[in-house]
Amino acid sequence: MTVQHDPSVYERIQAGEQFQELRRRYRSWAFPMTVAFLAWYLLYVVLSGFARDFMGAKLFGNINVALVFGVLQFVSTFLIAWAYSRHAAAKLDPIADELRGEAESRDEIGEGAK
C-alpha cells in the first residue's frame, strides 16, 4: 500500500542539498542527451527527405550512406541506453537510496509517519 507521508517531509527533502544534487545530476545528463538524440534523429529524417543524392551515395558495394546512417541510429540508441544505465547506477541510485533510506527510517521512529 502507499505510504502517506506528511507533505512537509517532501518539501524538506526537496530543499536539502543532497536532493538538489540528485536533481542536478539527473537533469544535467538526461535533458541535454534528449536534445542531442532528437537532433541527431531529426537530422537523419531531414536528410532522408531533402538530401537524397547524398543518402544514396555508395560507400562500399551496394551499401550506401542511407543504410549506414540508419544503422548508426540503432548504434547510437543502444549506446545512449547503455550510457544512461551506467550513469544512473553510478551517480543517481546511491543518492536516491540514501535519501529514501533516511526518510523511511525517520518514519519508523514516528516523525512524519501517518
Next chain:
Amino acid sequence: MSHETLSTILFVVFVAGTLAITFWASRNTKSASDFYAGGRSFSGLQNGLAIGGDYMSAASFLGIAGIIALSGYDGFLYSIGFLVAWLVALLLVAELMRNSGKYTMADVLAFRMSPRPVRTAAGVSTIVVSIFYLLAQMVGAGALVGLLLGVHSEAGKIWTIIAVGLLMIIYVVFGGMKGTTWVQIVKAVMLMVGAALITLLVLGKFGFNLSGLLGDAASASGKGEAFLKPGLKYGTDAQGVWGKIDLISLGLALVLGTAGLPHVLIRFYTVPTARDARKSVMWGIGIIGVFYLLTLVLGFGAAAVVGSKTIAEADKAGNTAAPLLAQKVGEDLFGDVGGTVLLAVIAAVAFATILAVVAGLTLASSSSFAHDLYAHVFKRGGATERQEVVVARIAAFVIGAVAIALSIFAQSLNVAFLVSLAFAVAASGNLPAILYSLFWKRFNTAGAVSAIYGGLVSAVVLVIFSPVVSGAPTSMFPDADFHLIPLSNPGIFSIPIGFLCGYLGTILSKEYNAPKYAEIEVRSLTGLGAEKATSH
C-alpha cells in the same frame, strides 16, 4: 498436409498454451494491483520481453517488411522512429512514472491536480488512442487470415475478427495484467526466434553477403538503385515539398508518440522498482532494435528472393512479404515440405503477434475506464478495490465487444491512418502533459486538461481535413474533397499545439501547488513512497 492446416495446428497449440497460462494467472489475480499491474512482480527481463511483445505489432512485423519489400529503404524509416522513441521513455518517463504512479497514465497526471477533470481528460485520451490502435490491429487480423490461411470469404474474415476478439477478451478479463504479460512474453520469444530463423536462412542463401543481397533486391524490384535510398514511398519527388514535410511530421509523431501510448506506459508498473523499470526498457530497446534489424533483412530479402511483383500481386500493401519469403526460402533449402513448414510457422507467429498486442490495448483501455473514470470520476474515489476490478473486467468485455463490432464495420477502412492517428494523439496530448507533470513546477489542472484536449482535438481535426479522409484516390472518401491541409500526418502542427496549449492553460490559471510538486519530484526521483510489489 497443407500449410493452412499446419498453421492452424500451430496456432491452436499457441492458443491452448496461452489459455492455460491465463487460467493459472486468473487464480493468482485477486487484488487491484494484480489485475492492473500483475502484482508488480515481473523481473526486468520478463517485462522487457513483454514490452517487445506489446510493441512489435503485426503492423511492424508484416507491415514494415512489406513496405521494404515494395518500396525499399523507406520502410526502414519507420523502424528507426519506433526504436529511437524508446530513449524518450528510458531517459524521461519510465522510472519517474514507476515511482509516482499506481495503475494508469492518469495517476501521474492527476498527482498534483484537481483529480476529476484531469482523470476525465486522460481517461478519454487513453480510450481513444487505444481504440484507434485496437481497430487497426483487428481489421488487419481479418485481412491477414485471408492471405495466410486462404480464407477469402467475407464471412471468414468476420469470424476471424470475432475469434481474435473473444480470445483477447478472455486473456484480459481472466488473466488481467499477469495473463496479458505472459501472452506477450511467449509471443515475443516466438516472434524473435521466427524472425531470426528466416533471417539466418536468407543471409545464408547470399553467403552472408549483405551487399549482394541488396544488389539482388534492387534489381529484382525493378526500381534499381532508387530502391536502396529514401524517397519511393514517403515524400516522393512527385509530392513536392509538402510530401517531405509530411515525412518529417511522421518522423516526429513516431519518435514522440511511444512515450505517450497508454498501453506502453502501464508496462512500467509491472515491475517491483524503478530500477527494474529501467532494466526492462534496456531489454526492450535491445529486443526491439534487433528485431527491426531482422525486418530490414526480411524486407530486402523478400524483394530479392520472391520479387516485388509477386509480393504486390499477393497483397498490394505487401503484408505477405515475410510469409512468402519464409515459404520460398524453405522450398529452396528443404523442398516443398520445408516451404510448408516455414510458412506455417510464420503465419502462426503473425497471429500470436496480433493477439498479444490487442490484449495489451484492451487492458490499457479497460484499466483506465475502471480506475480513472469509474473509481475517481463517477465514484469520486469512493470505489473499493474489489468494485474497481469487477468494473475493469466488465469494461474489458464491453470494449472488446465494441472493438469487434467496429472492426467488422470498418473492414474496408484504410487502417494505416488509425495507427498514425494514435501516435499523433499520444505525442500531441499525452506526452506534453506527462513531461510537464514530471518536470514543470508551475504546471496545473488547467494546463493538463488543455494539453490533452488541445493535442487530441488538433490531431483529429487536422486528420479530418487531410488527404487521408478526402480529396485523394486513397482517401477514406475518395469522391469527396474537403481537405485543407496537404499533410497526412498531423504531428508537425499538433505536437507544438499540444505543448503550447499546456503552457497557456497553465499560465492563464492561478492554481499552483508547491507542496504537491515537492512530493512528485521527490517521489519520482528517489522512489520514496512508491507502490510496492505484492507477494503471494
